[in-house]
Amino acid sequence: MSIPEPTIKRLCKILSTLEILEQEGNSFTSSSKLEQISGFPSHTIRKDFSFLNNPGRTGSGYEISALKGAISQSLGLVGENRACVVGLGRLGSSLLEYPGFNNGNFKIVAGFDRSVNKIEMMDSTVELFPAYKLEEIILQKKIDIGIIAVPADVAVAVAQKMIDAGVRGILNFAPVRVVAPEGVVVQNVYAVDYLRFIASMINQR
Amino acid sequence: MSIPEPTIKRLCKILSTLEILEQEGNSFTSSSKLEQISGFPSHTIRKDFSFLNNPGRTGSGYEISALKGAISQSLGLVGENRACVVGLGRLGSSLLEYPGFNNGNFKIVAGFDRSVNKIEMMDSTVELFPAYKLEEIILQKKIDIGIIAVPADVAVAVAQKMIDAGVRGILNFAPVRVVAPEGVVVQNVYAVDYLRFIASMINQR
Structure with a gap:
């Protein structure tokens, strides 16, 4: 499944955002929290996540470490x-x-x-x-x-x-x-x- | 007239693009040329230009120096x-x-x-x-x-x-x-x- 270029751009930025949220001590986040930080509309973010395998969605929101892993994998950011x-x-x-x-x-x-x-x-x-x-x-x-x-x-x-x-x-x-x-x-x-x-x-x- | 934030972001990037086109020796450009360089869809660019006073549109496309001036003025980039x-x-x-x-x-x-x-x-x-x-x-x-x-x-x-x-x-x-x-x-x-x-x-x- 090929991911559209604008989605790739947004996912790269969201990945940085997730790292920062994690540094700040968070384990879970939501698309509205991500909208607030990244400036991308939450519905766009949710649509972008539909390209991911298992984005770590739970009852308490997205699990940051799972979501980071899913984005890295989908974007091919796994080697060096x-x-x-x-x-x-x-x-x-x-x-x-x-x-x-x-x-x-x-x-x-x-x-x-x-x-x-x-x-x-x-x-x-x-x-x-x-x-x-x-x-x-x-x-x-x-x-x-x-x-x-x-x-x-x-x-x-x-x-x-x-x-x-x-x-x-x-x-x-x-x-x-x-x-x-x-x-x-x-x-x-x-x-x-x-x-x-x-x-x-x-x-x- | 208040310009939406995403339009401001795009216009800032288009302003840099225009400066580069000018350095490369061009006097005129088009929304499709700007799409090619900036990555923003040409219809979005044309819609963004609707916020400008006199964007320098001529029969040979947009006049770069006029368009730069119109963007700078609309964005309030005129003082220091x-x-x-x-x-x-x-x-x-x-x-x-x-x-x-x-x-x-x-x-x-x-x-x-x-x-x-x-x-x-x-x-x-x-x-x-x-x-x-x-x-x-x-x-x-x-x-x-x-x-x-x-x-x-x-x-x-x-x-x-x-x-x-x-x-x-x-x-x-x-x-x-x-x-x-x-x-x-x-x-x-x-x-x-x-x-x-x-x-x-x-x-x-």
Whole structure:
């Protein structure tokens, strides 16, 4: 059963929400509680859950740990995806150590930078390489997701190198658009969208 | 005329998309082109544009510069919102200099860290302060948006201090949930949601 893309997006966000509820000490939740936190309508959430095998529904609501497991399984988040970060400026080096990028399902196995000097000086638990080794290491370490944290003017070229070397997904933090070729999943993150939303909500009040 | 929240969210994202199309050398666009890039259905985009005064519709599609202006105006993104960053680790220090956070509508006017030593050593164009001055400086510099880049265990306390000092919006990058009290807009950013979406799309193929 193929899950529609918007449902996948929402389930990813709900999974994070469930982790946070669990950290806060909860064992059960409800679609209305999830609506309150995620902003997705509760009927949409319930419809999304119809794609799951056994979402942990009980008389006291959804059991969080069962629901988390059901979502992870349906989304195929059960193995480990290997990722690399390209561009080790402030943003890139923060992403190397970002806790969520090194949990059970993801592992950052390499970092790359154009500056050999930076690589030699940097203190990191992740193996670092000069940028010219990008394609070699992607192949060698079977990296399937590339994270781009280089300046805007080189981001598209870096993406192309990653794709040529065989990554299947790209998470782009550079403020340009990386277009996905057939068979590659691309997500472009623009942090300014969040800031604009906040400003708009404030300024309209 | 009050614009619904989901429309505001989409218009913020479309605004970024328009900026990128403009950088790529385009002067005109269409709702189907915007659907292709943003992922929002073209009929939803056209409905969202009905909230705008003069969205720049011409015989050759929407004129990008006019459409950008119409969105900015309708969203109240016309003045300048003043923001601060709390927590100057790798992520926080990258946010201080993030180009999108220092464009026409936003200005980062202060950075804060618990470590006085770090503040003294750091090289930044933004004025830096020790964390205990947070409330004083928010008032003094009329900061209305607080950006949180501290570790998870102190994020909620930092948010509360910001709110007490009078910020009206919070952008939280710490992996915990900051709950918005009445009158304050909060956006929690979890970069792992994007990575999960990519992995799910890859793993299901």
